[in-house]
Amino acid sequence: MKNYKLTLFSLLAMMIGLVSCEYEGIDPITEVDPGADAANPQVKINYPLEGTTINVLEEVSTINIKFEVVDDIEIANIDVTVDGNIVANFNDFTDYRIVKEEVEFTSVTNGEHTLTVAATDIAGNTSTKTVNFSKEPPYSPKFNGEYLYMPFDGAFMDLVTIKEATVVGSPGFSNDAFLGTSAYKGASDSYLNFPFDGSIGQEFSAAFWYKVSGDPDRAAILVAGDDADDRMQGFRLFREGSPEEQRLKLNVGTGTGESWNDGGVIDVNAGEWVHVAFTVSGAESVIYFNGVAVNTASLSAPVDWTGVEQLTIGAGGETFGYWGHEYDNSNIDELRLFEKALSQDEVQNLINASSITLYMPFDGEFKDKVANREVTVNGSPSFAGESAEGSDAYSGAADSYLTMPSEGLLSEKFSATFWYKVNSDPGRAGILTVGPEDTDNAGYPGVQNKRTSGFRLFREGSPEEQRIKLNVGTGEGESWNDGGVIDVTEGEWVHVAFTISESESAIYLNGELVNTGSLSMPVDWTGTDLVSVMSGAPRFTEWGHLADTSLLDELRFYNKTLTEEEIKASMSN
Incomplete structure (x- = not known):
């Protein structure tokens, strides 16, 4: 009992002491008058930024609008509007001086849009951004008269109309693509149907890249017919032959008759991509292989589209399944239809354009014009306010560069071209890097330097001259090309190109060959999943080839080894 009383007394004394401390040693919390609310709220929009371009397959897409508002006293109301319509309103805040919000806007259509964030404080001061x-x-559409374009990069979609084909059976995609990330891969009893009513007109063309399979030994490739009873309407492009060679033929219905074009033969064993095109005018049809006309046939009358409702890709489908012309097991890539009869020059232009896998003109945006490729901006590169072509060019800055996925850009034969105005400060820099991660030095970003695959284009030298060099990885080894020198003091745009074939690399300055380097093996792309533009970072850093502060314009990658004539021609494109 005595211990209990002492403990109770001690607790009481402690409480009295704490109360005493509050008044003797610690100031009580007092209310402070915040003063008059005289300043306007500060509004900042974090996304989208001025000039942001959304580029997705969907006709209507979604963005997350991100903004923040700061006020000296208290925020009363925030309105978020898109194109004059309120999409969100906020008037109840946990923190009434600093508000950070995100609004999902689900109705972004093609075209220009205006986003406004308006904030009002309790005194009625309003600010808008x-x-x-x-x-x-x-x-x-890139070409005159382009009616349909299907790149088959993971989707059976026409990018002109943004419409998907109807899938029958189980056609797939092949990583063996001529251009982009994948190609159509035929399968047994499988094909695509696409709405096609003949509105393309009586003069039309089709073009695509084709890697033929001899199994089955006959198949339909493109068919647009009215029924399975006759061939008097629409057209049928098909193949037949042996496991060694296949002949492509075209049949065109003219209403009361039909026209046959016996086309030409593709060597199956070559295993190569062949550019196939055919044109139909009012009087004739022409079939082209790799830009060369292989056969011409007369038409007694223009094509008749009566009753034609769909285009079948990769089989005879519902209207041309007889004679065994059923599914095609081949690969098809870059399919285009045109509402005109292409000339031979226009067919050749298609072939030339198909070899360009990346094109960045840098006219006010960091965007690849060939594909819907994600480009990541690292640091703060900008635009030069001048250009070799177009309206602007890339302007490098310290610790700044672009990166993007390499998918669809890598091939055994490779070339790149660009215009370049060199800045020799810093004295060395990376220009283009497609290299693997140096896993032996994981966690050490400053010592990444694995050179057995991909390539590294870089410069080094003095304030007066800079040498452009190329390193190519060949799997177990590497190849060096010491390139050529650019005179820094001239301050001029220089056209730079390099090519990689199975056996050598070549560097060109202003269309002239300056050096070659031998390759013991073709280029090896193992682990090269990332492209860096205007820096060696993050995959080529050990020797100090970091961000390039030079100017770069009209960057192009190719899936072929350009000739000197083609490089000179690219200088005027």
């Missing part, structure tokens, strides 16, 4: 952004279709 406005940015303009846009949504572009993933593809805009």
Whole structure:
């Protein structure tokens, strides 16, 4: 009992002491008058930024609008509007001086848009911030008369109309693509149907890259017919032959009759991509292989589209399944239809354009014009306000560069071209890098330097001259090309190109060959999943080839080894 009383007394004394401390040693919390609310709220839009371009397959897409508002006293209301319509309103805040919010806007259509965030404080002071952004279709027709374009990069979609084909059976995609990330891969009893009513007109063309399979030994490739009873309407492109060679033929219906074009033969054993095109005018049809006309046939009358409702890709489908012309097991890539009869020059232009796998003109945006490729901006590169071609060029900055996935850009034969105005400060820098991660030095970003695959284009030298060099990885080894020298003091745009074949690399300055390097083996792309533009980082850093502060314009990658004539021609494109 005595111990209990002492303990109770001790607790009481402690409580009295704490109360005493509050008044003797610690100031009580007192209310402070915040003063008059005189300043306007501060509004900042973090996304989208001015000039942001949204480029996705969907006709209507979603963006997350991100903004923050700061006020000296208290925020009363925030309105978020897109194109004059309120999409969100906020008037209840946990922190009434600093507000950070994100709004999901699900109705972004193609075209220009204006986003406004307006904030009002309790004194009625209002501030607004406005940015303009846009949504572009993933593809805009590049060629005169282009009616349909299917790149088969993971989707059976026409990028001109943004419509998907109806899938019958189980056709797939092949990583063995001529251009882009994948190609159509035929399968047994499988094909695509696409709405096609003849509105293309009586003069039309089709073009695609084709890697033929001899099994089955006959198949339909493209068919647009009215029924399975006759061939008097539409057209049928098909193949037949042996496991060694296949002949491509074309049949065109003219209403009361039909026209036959016996085309030409493709060597199956060559295992190569062949560019196939055919044109139909009012009087004739022409079939082209790799830009060369292989056969011409007369038409007694223009094509008749009566009753034609769909295009079948990769089989005879519902209208041409007889004679055994059923599914095609071959690969098809870069399919285009045109509402005109292409000339031979226009067919050749298609072939030339198909070899360009990446094109960045840097006219006010860091964007690849060939594919819907994600480009990541690292640091703060900008635009030069001048250019070799177009309206602007890339301007490098310290610790700044672009990266993007390499998928669809790598091939055994490779070339790149660009315009370049060199800045010799710093004295060495990376220009283009497609290299693997140096896993032996994982966690050490400053010593990445694995050179057995991919390539590294870089410069080094003095304030007066810089030498452009190329290193190519060949699997177990590497190849060096010491390139050529650019005079820094001249301050001029120089056209730079390099090519990689199975046996050598070549570097060109202003269209002239300056050096070659032998390759013991073809280029090896193992682990090269990333492209760096205007820096060696993050895959080529050990020797100090970091960000390039030079100017770069009209960057192109190719899936072929350009000739000197083609390089000179690219200088005027």
